[in-house]
Amino acid sequence: MRIYEDLRTVQTRLAALQYVVLAGITLLAGQFWYLQVLRGRHFRELAENNRRRLVPIAAPRGPLLDRSGRILVENRAAFSIIVTPEHSESFDGTVGRLAQLLGTGEAQIRERLARRDAPFRPVVVKADASLADVAAVEARRLELPEVGVEVVPLRSYPLASSAAHSLGRVGEVSDRQLQSPEFADLSPGDLVGQAGVESQYNRSLMGKDGFRRLIVNSRGVEVAETERLLPKDGPNLTLTLDTDLQNAMEEAFRGRSGSAVALDPETGEILALTSTPGYDPNLFSTGVEPALWARLSTDPGTPLMNRAIQGQYAPGSLFKVVMATAALEEGIITPRTTFYCPGYLSIYGNVFRCNKAAGHGIVAVEKALQQSCNVFFYEIGVRLEIERIARWAKKLGLGAPTGIDLPHEASGLVPSPEWKERVQKAKWYAGETVSVAIGQGQVTVTPLQMARVAAFIATGRLPQPHLVKAIGGVPVPAPPATELLVRPETLATVRAGMRAVVGEQGTGWRARIEGVSICGKTGSAQVVAHAVFVRRPGTPSMIPHGWFIAFAPQDKPRIALAVLVEHGGSGGEAAAPVAHEILARFFGVAPSRPTASAGPVDTEG
Numbered sequence: 001m002r003i004y005e006d007l008r009t010v011q012t013r014l015a016a017l018q019y020v021v022l023a024g025i026t027l028l029a030g031q032f033w034y035l036q037v038l039r040g041r042h043f044r045e046l047a048e049n050n051r052r053r054l055v056p057i058a059a060p061r062g063p064l065l066d067r068s069g070r071i072l073v074e075n076r077a078a079f080s081i082i083v084t085p086e087h088s089e090s091f092d093g094t095v096g097r098l099a100q101l102l103g104t105g106e107a108q109i110r111e112r113l114a115r116r117d118a119p120f121r122p123v124v125v126k127a128d129a130s131l132a133d134v135a136a137v138e139a140r141r142l143e144l145p146e147v148g149v150e151v152v153p154l155r156s157y158p159l160a161s162s163a164a165h166s167l168g169r170v171g172e173v174s175d176r177q178l179q180s181p182e183f184a185d186l187s188p189g190d191l192v193g194q195a196g197v198e199s200q201y202n203r204s205l206m207g208k209d210g211f212r213r214l215i216v217n218s219r220g221v222e223v224a225e226t227e228r229l230l231p232k233d234g235p236n237l238t239l240t241l242d243t244d245l246q247n248a249m250e251e252a253f254r255g256r257s258g259s260a261v262a263l264d265p266e267t268g269e270i271l272a273l274t275s276t277p278g279y280d281p282n283l284f285s286t287g288v289e290p291a292l293w294a295r296l297s298t299d300p301g302t303p304l305m306n307r308a309i310q311g312q313y314a315p316g317s318l319f320k321v322v323m324a325t326a327a328l329e330e331g332i333i334t335p336r337t338t339f340y341c342p343g344y345l346s347i348y349g350n351v352f353r354c355n356k357a358a359g360h361g362i363v364a365v366e367k368a369l370q371q372s373c374n375v376f377f378y379e380i381g382v383r384l385e386i387e388r389i390a391r392w393a394k395k396l397g398l399g400a401p402t403g404i405d406l407p408h409e410a411s412g413l414v415p416s417p418e419w420k421e422r423v424q425k426a427k428w429y430a431g432e433t434v435s436v437a438i439g440q441g442q443v444t445v446t447p448l449q450m451a452r453v454a455a456f457i458a459t460g461r462l463p464q465p466h467l468v469k470a471i472g473g474v475p476v477p478a479p480p481a482t483e484l485l486v487r488p489e490t491l492a493t494v495r496a497g498m499r500a501v502v503g504e505q506g507t508g509w510r511a512r513i514e515g516v517s518i519c520g521k522t523g524s525a526q527v528v529a530h531a532v533f534v535r536r537p538g539t540p541s542m543i544p545h546g547w548f549i550a551f552a553p554q555d556k557p558r559i560a561l562a563v564l565v566e567h568g569g570s571g572g573e574a575a576a577p578v579a580h581e582i583l584a585r586f587f588g589v590a591p592s593r594p595t596a597s598a599g600p601v602d603t604e605g
Helices: 003-038 040-051 091-102 106-114 131-138 196-200 243-252 290-298 316-329 365-371 374-395 417-424 430-436 447-459 488-501 571-586
Strands: 052-057 071-083 123-129 147-156 169-172 191-195 210-216 222-229 237-239 258-263 270-276 339-341 344-347 350-353 361-363 468-471 519-525 545-552 559-565
Touching: 003 040, 052 222, 071 091, 071 131, 091 106, 091 123, 091 131, 106 123, 123 131, 123 147, 131 147, 169 196, 191 196, 243 258, 243 270, 243 571, 258 447, 258 571, 316 365, 316 374, 316 447, 316 488, 316 519, 316 545, 316 571, 339 374, 344 374, 344 430, 350 374, 350 430, 361 365, 365 374, 365 488, 374 430, 447 488, 447 519, 447 545, 447 559, 488 519, 519 571, 545 571, 559 571
Parallel strands: none
Antiparallel strands: 052 210, 071 123, 071 147, 169 191, 210 222, 237 468, 258 270, 258 559, 339 361, 344 350, 519 545, 545 559
């Protein structure tokens, strides 16, 4: 018998089996090591999250107050419907059921859930939910344990569209914002400032969120609360705005498009600011609907644009204040220098018309400002030349942002030969200087810049506009004004001319207030106005923007003002009456309808 042959086969098979078992044990040991060591922390977190839940408690943003402590922006309690998908047995079933309960689309819910940046983080699928929505969810809490209700603070704007462009709005942080370092610690769905003071002081207004640490059962239902950290409210911001003056400004602009800015000429504090048409920031507090955003962003009236700091317009005859200052300081003229105005000026092979066809006769600088004589300023423009005009315009703050504490401020434009060569690759022609001398051509300004110019003529200093007075009760020092070396005699002459503007024979007589010495200047900027602005059918019309700047009282100025009425006609007819209503409220007198006894001039360049 060959017993050893049979044993050898068995031994070979047994060895192979041992190797297979050993390989299996090795694989199991490797898998255990992978799960317990390499991925142990991950699976421990998953297991822990299956029984523990961290629910954030949103911190209220700091309220915004006016200069007297009255509320401009506050918070209100609201309900949010939240979902934690990991606790759902059927994700698609949850989405469908929830969409039916809340009366919203499944796509909208899925889109919100898709933006989540961390597992087990509750996602708000409906903000500012109604009591009916809350009742529907709470009644099905056992059926939908992954769905819950939170009480959260939502931003509330009691003034609605009034001062909307100053106060700004909040909205959900965008994907693009989340990629920037400023918003690195935030998550999708968090609310941040998106415009105005809300955006500029977003970090100051944000509080510090709290949280609740919960124990939940296998179905995600809350069993106990193990820890609670209360949120820290954001500090309040006291603004420089005056609610009464702001309301007066809004009322004066009712039915008009344009902008106005009122500031303290000594400190630069913004007392009121409006831009119309506007919008209601309450519409953005819970996340704006795509249809609403599309309507606002494509509206030809541009309600989202802050015209006071972003609208760039030709200043028209307002620029004559700059020209008079420059000419007096450069010695081109004296207060007694006169030019003869026959109603036109022939120069450089062209005829430039005055605003008064019959002419103003012999005029000095005060009368030229009072009646807005184009020919007088053509003459000094030719003598100053564009380089000195541009230098003085920039000295008075034109052609650059004012530095106001609001985002996205425009700079306007002060043209010069260097600018034209750089941008247009063309030579500057002397005839262009004539147009610039009366604020036409390529020069553009913002209403805030012109309010600042008015403040400079009032005080001899260029104030720094700002909106925030205190943060958390701690005063914020006012930025220093810019000192300009301008002779007192120059300022006195320009002030006298501006005072005459609001006199009976001036272009701005409609701004007059009995007992208040107002210094002003009217202006018109020629533009093409489409029918949508003037609410008239037909083709576009040449209807100018109406300007008016002012400060008052003359001796101890307390307010500087700029008013722009888009496509309103001449500044004297359109903007001066608006300024009259605003100034009347500021000085505590009843608005009236001033009358001119001796045929005032209503036209200007």
